[in-house]
Amino acid sequence: MALENQIFGITNPQLIGFELTTVGLVLKIGFIAFAIIYFIFTLIVVRQVNLMTETFTTELAGFLKALSIFYALVALAIVILFFGFL
Numbered sequence: 001m002a003l004e005n006q007i008f009g010i011t012n013p014q015l016i017g018f019e020l021t022t023v024g025l026v027l028k029i030g031f032i033a034f035a036i037i038y039f040i041f042t043l044i045v046v047r048q049v050n051l052m053t054e055t056f057t058t059e060l061a062g063f064l065k066a067l068s069i070f071y072a073l074v075a076l077a078i079v080i081l082f083f084g085f086l
Contacts, residue, residue: 028086031082031086032079032082032083032086035075035078035079035082036079038075038078038079039072039075039076039078039079041075042068042071042072042074042075042076043072045068045071045072046068046069046071046072049064049065049067049068050065050068052064053065
């Protein structure tokens with residue numbers, strides 16, 4: 001009796017092979033698709049920040065650009081982690 005197929009010491013036959021089911025596959029594809037769409041959104045935010053800093057110059061323009069790029073890099077890291085773990 002495998003330990004990973006037990007919940008609170010009770011064997012659950014539905015957990016056996018769950019990773020290969022259609023529901024699991026749909027969830028994986030959904031998470032990856034959402035992460036890719038989120039990354040595209042962050043690229044739009046970077047574009048908007050660059051456009052804003054060109055139009056309206058402030059002392060914080062460099063900081064805002066760096067923050068938006070960091071935001072996009074975090075989103076890219078999430079996409080890569082989803083591909084790696086899922």
